[in-house]
Amino acid sequence: MGELSVKWVVCAGLVATLAVGGCTAGRDSTTDRPSAPASQRAPHFTPGAAGAGDPYFPTYGNGGYDVAGYDLALRFDPATGKLAGTATITATATQDLSRFNLDLAHLAASEVRVDGRPATSRAEGNELVVTPAAGIVQGRPFTVVVRYGGVPEPLNNEALGKGGWFRTDDGAFALGQPESASTWFPVNDHPSDKATFRLAMTVPDGLEVLSNGVPGRRASTAGWTTWAWAENTPMASYLATVVIGQYRITTTTHAGKPMILAVPESMPAGSPAAKSIARTGEITDFLASQFGPYPFDANGGVVVADDRLDYALETQTRPVYGDTFFSGSEDTGVVAHELGHQWYGDSLALHRWQDIWLNEGFATYADWLWQEHEGKRTVAQSFDGTYAKFTDWSEPTGKPGPDGIFDPAVYERGAMTLYALRREIGDAAFAGLLKSWAAQHRDGNVTTDEFIAAAQQASGGRDLGPLFQAWLFGTTKPPRP
Structure with missing residues (x-):
């Protein structure tokens, strides 16, 4: 995870961190001869940290690896509230890893494989501790496949409120800051480890699924429909979202990119919320004149009518707005705020x-x-x-x-x-x-x-x-x- 990962060197046969001192990276402290390249040294496998080291939230995220992408194939049944499926995670070791953690809250893993081989896993609170069949050498890419499921629940921070997966009468939505992703998929849940994101979400016919990025092919079979979304620009984990329910979706092209806007079917087409987010393209164009080119391959917005959502969040490419912002009148200011985040907060x-x-x-x-x-x-x-x-x-x-x-x-x-x-x-x-x-x-x-x-x-x-x-x-x- 970049500057948050722990880097190790071998000094006079002992393992020490660079921050401790007492040896010089790249030299053998006994003979003062150039040390062997990392690829030629015997690896020293150690566990990745169970936190990214953020001073404010030390347990958020994890150390020892850097994620490149998440690919989720999930199925959600609103009748039971159960979510189940597979997460495929591609990553690179930032140290010689004997084991590593993924953030996963309230859900259980039934099978974990690392590079195709069965791995041992156990739950520790809101963490999934994974021990691969063999250590992973620093700098080597690896793939983790996690089969998991359960009934998701939000996480509660007494000072900051709840975030994560919220079940609704006809579906669900996943949203929150500073953490939320771990309530619906295994993740390195800290913004310092950005990654691409792909989602295939299967739900009963008649429900819509909104998520980040560019929409993909939609397929239906035996009463279920799979909706595909892909965000190919690296994204902080808390910016991942999914909204499931009965929504009226408008899909257009703006500046050569897909523009997807959605409001609940129960909301009139001429409502203040619908009229406010309909100006997303216009507001984006103005902000681009101030901040430079819009940084992503898709744009849009989703309005959620739920009393538990009394805020808006800059979920990447597709901000989500609580309908309280539009009670009685249009509010394009909040749209400008969330779109401003696409540059400052999302891209940066x-x-x-x-x-x-x-x-x-x-x-x-x-x-x-x-x-x-x-x-x-x-x-x-x-x-x-x-x-x-x-x-x-x-x-x-x-x-x-x-x-x-x-x-x-x-x-x-x-x-x-x-x-x-x-x-x-x-x-x-x-x-x-x-x-x-x-x-x-x-x-x-x-x-x-x-x-x-x-x-x-x-x-x-x-x-x-x-x-x-x-x-x-x-x-x-x-x-x-």
Whole structure:
């Protein structure tokens, strides 16, 4: 998992981590002769970590491997609530692996194979611990096939709420942040390990299935229909979604890419929700003029009418909106927010949850830009209104704490930070930064330190340390820019 994985070297016959010191990578500490290449050394197999090492959520994700792709073939029966099927996971070992963990909550694996050979597995809480028949050497690709099933349930975080698989009267939906994927498939559930995603979901005839990416071939047999979806651009696991139920789907082409919009069949075609997401293409085009080309092969949105869903989420290529946003009137601001995430949060995903302002501050700023484009209020007016009403400056935007990742300090103060930066470096330099930041890190993972360095470069080398200290890390009200 990139910088989160543990890398090992052999020093004087002992295994040590690079972080510990006491030896020099690439040299034999006894003879000072160049050590043999990794491919020629005897492997030292050790278990992958049961967490990605995120300071806020240490148990989320896993170490020891990097996933390339998930390929799911699943069947869901709304009558029983049971989900069953097979997950095929392609990955590469980032250390010599004796065993590794996958995140899997409330579901049971009946069979696990690694590279076609039976593997031993056991459940430990919300983890599936897999021991392959033979160790996997660092740098070697491998394939894991997991047959599993059960009745999925959401995960509950007392501070942040529930996320994951929610059963409905006619189907289900899977959604949540900071974790949700592990409630419906085995996964390395941390955004630092992005992977492609393919889903074939079989449901009773008469139900629709919405998911990420480009729609594939649909096939029906014996009263069941299989819906296929593919997201071929790497995606953070919490951005994976599936929505099952009775939906009215509109499929068009926008800018040469499939545009899939869906609202519940029970919702009138002219409802505020339907009219709001119908502007997805228009809003995408405007944001592309600000941030650069739209980064994915498909676009769209899904509205879910369920009282448990009181938020919207930027699920990659196809945001999901709780219908509470559209009660009585259109709200294109939330559409602009979630579409802004397609650049900042999806294409540019987080290395660690502490830096979530890079997602939410940018998406809130995207909403401000859209409001100005619509002639409602300028970005300056959005800043002024937010600055005037903002009351709790004690929580730093760049370090909100694990219980504060969805607080106003992340969203509103994050957007104000961007406006303060714009005022400091000038409109032209800031506009260039928005595009270059998205382009240089497309399909990757980013940190606050990287953004600060990019801003310094865009400013021509100006010292921006005081600005970011005040707006991201200070605990008192910064002066108006």
